[in-house]
Amino acid sequence: MSTVSHRAIAVDVDGVSKRFTHRVKGEVYAARDVRFKAAPGGFVTLLGPSGCGKTTTLRMIAGFEQPDEGRIRFGGDDVTDLPVNQRNIGFVFQNYALFPHLSVYENVAYGLQVRGQSTQGVATRVGEVLALVGLAGYEQQFPAQLSGGEQQRVALARAIVIEPRVLLFDEPLSNLDAKLRVQMRDDIRELQRRLAITTIYVTHDQEEAMAVSDHIVVMNQGSIVQEGSAEDLYHRPASEFVATFVGRVNLIGGTVTGRSGERASVSALGGTFQARVGAVALDVGGRTRLVLRPEAIAISRRSDGLPARVTMRTFLGEKVEYRLRCADVELQAIRHSSGADDTISVGDQVSLHFADEALVALPETNR
Ligand SMILES: Nc1ncnc2c1ncn2[C@@H]1O[C@H](COP(=O)(O)OP(=O)(O)OP(=O)(O)O)[C@@H](O)[C@H]1O
Numbered sequence: 315m316s317t318v319s320h321r322a323i324a325v326d327v328d329g330v331s332k333r334f335t336h337r338v339k340g341e342v343y344a345a346r347d348v349r350f351k352a353a354p355g356g357f358v359t360l361l362g363p364s365g366c367g368k369t370t371t372l373r374m375i376a377g378f379e380q381p382d383e384g385r386i387r388f389g390g391d392d393v394t395d396l397p398v399n400q401r402n403i404g405f406v407f408q409n410y411a412l413f414p415h416l417s418v419y420e421n422v423a424y425g426l427q428v429r430g431q432s433t434q435g436v437a438t439r440v441g442e443v444l445a446l447v448g449l450a451g452y453e454q455q456f457p458a459q460l461s462g463g464e465q466q467r468v469a470l471a472r473a474i475v476i477e478p479r480v481l482l483f484d485e486p487l488s489n490l491d492a493k494l495r496v497q498m499r500d501d502i503r504e505l506q507r508r509l510a511i512t513t514i515y516v517t518h519d520q521e522e523a524m525a526v527s528d529h530i531v532v533m534n535q536g537s538i539v540q541e542g543s544a545e546d547l548y549h550r551p552a553s554e555f556v557a558t559f560v561g562r563v564n565l566i567g568g569t570v571t572g573r574s575g576e577r578a579s580v581s582a583l584g585g586t587f588q589a590r591v592g593a594v595a596l597d598v599g600g601r602t603r604l605v606l607r608p609e610a611i612a613i614s615r616r617s618d619g620l621p622a623r624v625t626m627r628t629f630l631g632e633k634v635e636y637r638l639r640c641a642d643v644e645l646q647a648i649r650h651s652s653g654a655d656d657t658i659s660v661g662d663q664v665s666l667h668f669a670d671e672a673l674v675a676l677p678e679t680n681r
């Protein structure tokens with residue numbers, strides 16, 4: 315079977331907005347001027363907290379919801395006014411949404427049968443797709459006889475069997491336990507690479523987003539706040555919101571004492587640092603919050619770094635987490651175990667080291 319069935323297309327979400335009338339708040343924007351592109355065969359994730367407009371945006375791309383403003387294009391074709399069944403999409407929902415009274419075979423075959431394919435053609439294609447998602451031999455089972463992970467594989471098979479131009483996922487893993495989530499997300503990523511179908515995926519789980527996506531679009535309160543690769547968002551957050559939403563972080567208060575291009579001098583933690591500038595609005599003399607990731611902090615027993623005291627130590631096997639008190643600021647640090655016993659313990663006076671490069675200076679109010 316050829317896995318790449320047709321030419322992958324770009325998806326262009328061009329300034330879409332959707333308003334709903336809320337009983338208490340009146341008219342609210344569930345999505346506001348949302349614009350991003352998915353490259354042909356790309357994997358884009360919409361990431362953000364509950365209620366930020368991810369599902370609304372995905373439903374507009376699918377055609378379940380009509381935007382109040384903006385256009386949606388698939389490979390250059392404007393599909394904004396096309397109904398769902400003419401957009402050729404595959405949609406995988408959080409709750410699987412399988413037909414309970416149909417067998418696995420019938421659930422997957424359904425989309426092909428309504429398209430009028432021959433019985434033999436359907437049988438061949440369903441067999442191929444069930445093998446692809448690891449469910450060969452499950453044809454005669456019913457959804458109630460399957461685990462959550464298996465049901466989600468059936469839902470995935472049903473979405474890809476019609477060879478969609480665009481694959482859409484709305485929190486597909488949130489009903490699965492932690493271990494299965496990791497396995498399923500790797501399987502989805504691998505399958506998406508093989509099929510090269512342009513994919514838009516929705517989750518509120520930043521780790522899941524980083525694991526599956528080429529490109530992440532972060533949303534908050536209906537709007538896009540930043541987009542980029544996982545590395546961009548993690549190392550170059552443009553706001554406190556993104557810094558705290560994507561990964562663990564120390565936010566350290568300080569004062570901007572100078573600025574030159576992409577660097578700012580910041581006095582904080584009793585020292586002065588040359589931080590990277592994370593947002594344009596960073597004024598000399600103003601307050602700043604420095605972003606410092608826990609794994610960027612090295613802890614030593616030497617006395618040539620920032621003095622700190624260990625207030626908590628949590629051994630977690632492959633890593634050790636520390637809480638530290640440094641110039642009246644509480645910091646978290648992560649040290650990956652080297653195999654050797656580490657002898658730093660609660661109450662110890664230690665030295666902290668980190669590169670200025672690891673610091674991103676953001677305006678204090680920029681959330
Ligand atoms: N049909 C509707 N009528 C009224 N308000 C709606 C409707 N659908 C969504 N909303 C509102 O729009 C906002 C965005 O909702 P949406 O479902 O897109 O969020 P989400 O990011 O998918 O959240 P979650 O992570 O909880 O699924 C919310 O405030 C929600 O209450």
Ligand SMILES: [Mg+2]
Pocket residue numbers: 368369370
């Ligand atoms: Mg949602």
